[in-house]
Amino acid sequence: MKKSEQPIYRTITGRAIDLSKLTRDERPFIAHVVGFYKKSLEWSKFSGLWVKEFEKRSLEAKGIAYRICQDLEARLGIAQGKVAAPDYRDYLADLIDERYGSRYKFCKDTGIDPGHLSRIFASRSDLSLDALVKLLHRLGAALVVQPEADLKANASPEEASRALAGLA
Amino acid sequence: MLMEERLVECSFLIPIVRDSDRAPHPPIVWRLLQDAIRGAFPQGHSGPELMYKDVETVPGEYVEDATKKIVRDESRRYTVAIPRSKLDDLRQLLRRAANTFDQKAIYLAVAGEVEFVTPRPEDGML
Helix, strand or coil: CCCCCCCEEECCCCCEEEHHHCCCCHHHHHHHHHHHHCCCCCHHHHHHHHHHHHHHCCCCCCCHHHHHHHHHHHHHHHHCCCCCCCCHHHHHHHHHHHHHCCHHHHHHHHCCCHHHHHHHHCCCCCCCHHHHHHHHHHCCCCCCCCCHHHHHHHCCHHHHHHHHHHHC | CCCCCCEEEEEEEEECECCCCCCECCHHHHHHHHHHHHHHCCEECCEECCEEEEEEEEEEEEECCCCCCEEEEEEEEEEEEEEHHHHHHHHHHHHHHHHHCCCCCEEEEECCEEEEECCCHHHCCC
């Protein structure tokens, strides 16, 4: 018998979010958001709508619905030319979030200066290739080179709509 | 926050490109801003300390210091309502945002009165 596939949502950085873990309150919220997301709203307009709906329903920002909505918003911003395509900073931030839960814990564990990490995220500073590879190794990740077309496709709003179609 | 404390409407502008190279910001900094707002104004028993009224992209222009030319740009305008006692927390958050978003100053209007929030390096980042 074929094993049924887990419903997975992948963020623009490839982080896998198990949709079966959406709570009873988060699920209808995401279904509602997907309803207006498919209308390709202007990036900021979408942001205002989902955040207000999120507050109206008193949902928990630590939940996965919040992270999914942030990702949907980023996709619209990228597609509309208002936000840069994700680079290594976005991947690093997501890995830290996934593996450590907070930047504070990550910095404490790896000895990286929190101020330096903030400057990196703000594109005010960079990591050397050597330092990046070492940090990625600590996070159980590796550097790969991917065609730009693949990156664009992964970050498209359509890709997200497809992944969330089952909830709408 | 006291239940009876009145809220004041504030709006602030975050330009969608960096000051130094006019490049759009990466997704991570917009996420950091959202997370910082949630962290600074947490959900209480009577609801969140900050209420979103609107988020919109608005056109703007300014005179560039070096060339004296008018530069047209776009910003994200956040309109929120917060308790008056939390205004300094918002200013502090915007100083950090200015450093992260590579801005010399952030436009903030509090109940219609305009001010510019200017960051110092020691304010830190988001």
